[in-house]
Amino acid sequence: MRTGMRRLAVLLFAGVLMAAVHPEAILKSTQSSVEAGRDLPLVGEEFSNGETFRLVLLGALNDYALGDVDTNDEGKFTIDLAIPANVRPGQYQLVAYAPDGDRSATMDVSVIAASPEAAEEGHDESMASGATAEEMIIQRSTTGVGWGVLGLVIGLAGGFGLALLRGTPSVEV
Amino acid sequence: MIDTLRDALNERLALDALDYEVPKATGRLRYMLGGLTAFLIGVLVVTGLYMAQYYDPTPRGAHDSVLYLISRAPLGDWIRSIHYFSAGGVVLTVTAHLAYVFWRRSYKKPREVTWWAGVAMAGLLFLLVVTGSALRYDQEGFEALAHFVAGGRLTGAFGAFFTEGFTPSTSLLSRIFSLHTSLFPLLLGLLIALHFWLIRQLGIHADYSETGIFRNHATRLAGFGFLLFAGLGVLAVVVPVGIGFPAVPGVEITKPFWPVLWVYGLENLLGAWGMILGPSIVFLFLGLVPLLDRGEDDTPGRHGWVGWVALALALAILGLWLYGVFGEAQQHIGM
Numbered sequence: 001m002r003t004g005m006r007r008l009a010v011l012l013f014a015g016v017l018m019a020a021v022h023p024e025a026i027l028k029s030t031q032s033s034v035e036a037g038r039d040l041p042l043v044g045e046e047f048s049n050g051e052t053f054r055l056v057l058l059g060a061l062n063d064y065a066l067g068d069v070d071t072n073d074e075g076k077f078t079i080d081l082a083i084p085a086n087v088r089p090g091q092y093q094l095v096a097y098a099p100d101g102d103r104s105a106t107m108d109v110s111v112i113a114a115s116p117e118a119a120e121e122g123h124d125e126s127m128a129s130g131a132t133a134e135e136m137i138i139q140r141s142t143t144g145v146g147w148g149v150l151g152l153v154i155g156l157a158g159g160f161g162l163a164l165l166r167g168t169p170s171v172e173v
Numbered sequence: 174m175i176d177t178l179r180d181a182l183n184e185r186l187a188l189d190a191l192d193y194e195v196p197k198a199t200g201r202l203r204y205m206l207g208g209l210t211a212f213l214i215g216v217l218v219v220t221g222l223y224m225a226q227y228y229d230p231t232p233r234g235a236h237d238s239v240l241y242l243i244s245r246a247p248l249g250d251w252i253r254s255i256h257y258f259s260a261g262g263v264v265l266t267v268t269a270h271l272a273y274v275f276w277r278r279s280y281k282k283p284r285e286v287t288w289w290a291g292v293a294m295a296g297l298l299f300l301l302v303v304t305g306s307a308l309r310y311d312q313e314g315f316e317a318l319a320h321f322v323a324g325g326r327l328t329g330a331f332g333a334f335f336t337e338g339f340t341p342s343t344s345l346l347s348r349i350f351s352l353h354t355s356l357f358p359l360l361l362g363l364l365i366a367l368h369f370w371l372i373r374q375l376g377i378h379a380d381y382s383e384t385g386i387f388r389n390h391a392t393r394l395a396g397f398g399f400l401l402f403a404g405l406g407v408l409a410v411v412v413p414v415g416i417g418f419p420a421v422p423g424v425e426i427t428k429p430f431w432p433v434l435w436v437y438g439l440e441n442l443l444g445a446w447g448m449i450l451g452p453s454i455v456f457l458f459l460g461l462v463p464l465l466d467r468g469e470d471d472t473p474g475r476h477g478w479v480g481w482v483a484l485a486l487a488l489a490i491l492g493l494w495l496y497g498v499f500g501e502a503q504q505h506i507g508m
Contacts, residue, residue: 090234091237131420131421134418135415136240140243141242146248149248150406157406161403162396163396169385
């Protein structure tokens with residue numbers, strides 16, 4: 001028992017030490033925003049050597065797979081990352097995924113509306129610049145299990161409310 | 174088993190203290206409007222806390238973060254809809270509560286402070302509705318924010334906080350978010366505590382010849398509250414709340430959230446000053462009511478001229494609201 005605890009402590013300590021010594025992968029750019037349809041200069045550092053990482057732009061409504069990038073022997077890469085013209089303007093997280101699916105590094109980037117030239121390749125309806133009082137058509141988050149949970153919550157609330165009303169006299173002592 | 178559990182809880186949480194006498198009339202729904210308002214405020218706090226985990230209160234990220242909440246956060250769409258309908262519900266319950274308390278003349282001595290705390294809470298709820306509608310940062314939200322700026326400029330030093338020149342260190346949207354989620358709820362909580370304490374100490378303004386116990390009143394209130402929540406839950410499923418397109422500055426084309434439409438109607442008549450004058454007159458009158466309706470007699474409905482003024486104001490608000498709903502969208506602040 002005691003030996004087991006010691007081993008566990010050593011393992012935990014080693015894990016903490018490795019995390020402290022092993023630097024986190026970094027994504028960085030000279031730009032914090034990029035126009036849709038243009039390139040984002042991107043540098044990756046402190047990644048695993050000689051591996052392929054998947055770059056994905058995570059947004060409020062959509063994710064955009066931007067392709068793969070290979071690191072060199074020093075765990076670095078430098079590319080001009082093409083941002084598709086149909087990317088909706090807004091705030092995004094650029095994420096580099098390792099081959100095993102782990103998030104290796106992230107970077108915040110804002111995408112601004114494509115210029116007419118850059119937008120020639122593709123156009124998103126929500127990028128229209130005219131003001132409107134209309135509402136957006138959005139794919140809602142609640143699906144599958146979510147509907148079950150909602151039904152349960154609503155049913156429990158209604159049932160609990162009825163039980164409280166039925167089980168209580170209207171205030172008499 | 175249940176009895177044992179109940180006895181254990183009674184002993185440890187001193188729940189027997191809830192067994193004090195209250196008028197039997199409090200078993201009726203019209204005496205629960207204030208309690209239902211408090212229940213809905215609880216729903217708003219819980220759903221608001223959830224939404225705050227996803228919301229980005231910056232002009233650059235606000236609209237996208239609401240889109241994320243609607244389209245990707247677990248149950249985010251439903252929770253946001255519950256928040257929206259609870260906000261509308263709280264306006265209805267607090268208005269009905271205020272109207273019934275006014276009709277019963279429950280603001281008379283010694284309950285003046287109870288009334289003033291209630292009026293202040295109604296004012297805060299109105300401000301919470303207005304600030305909340307700006308946070309979505311779509312065209313409607315942006316125009317709500319622009320109204321804060323216009324109102325701030327009209328009122329000079331009083332409204333400096335609401336202008337963008339107040340500080341360059343943070344955006345007006347962030348400050349409105351801060352008001353909506355910290356200062357206003359804090360003030361509301363303090364006023365609720367004062368309101369409840371005064372009601373407990375001064376008693377309900379009703380006939381005590383027939384009484385019951387508060388625990389039963391509270392349990393029935395919770396029953397109605399949970400039924401209301403279930404109803405709101407169904408409404409949120411059937412009619413999910415949307416969001417407009419990202420705002421285009423310099424344009425005024427939307428109408429505000431329905432509880433504010435009477436102010437919008439007044440703005441149609443008076444311009445931007447309408448948003449200052451309308452709420453100021455209504456809340457000033459409500460604040461003065463205990464001072465205007467003096468005397469010992471507290472018979473419900475016998476307000477004299479104060480009642481006629483209140484009726485005229487209520488009809489004016491209704492008329493302005495209908496004008497706001499059915500009238501053409503207009504520009505008020507010269508964006």
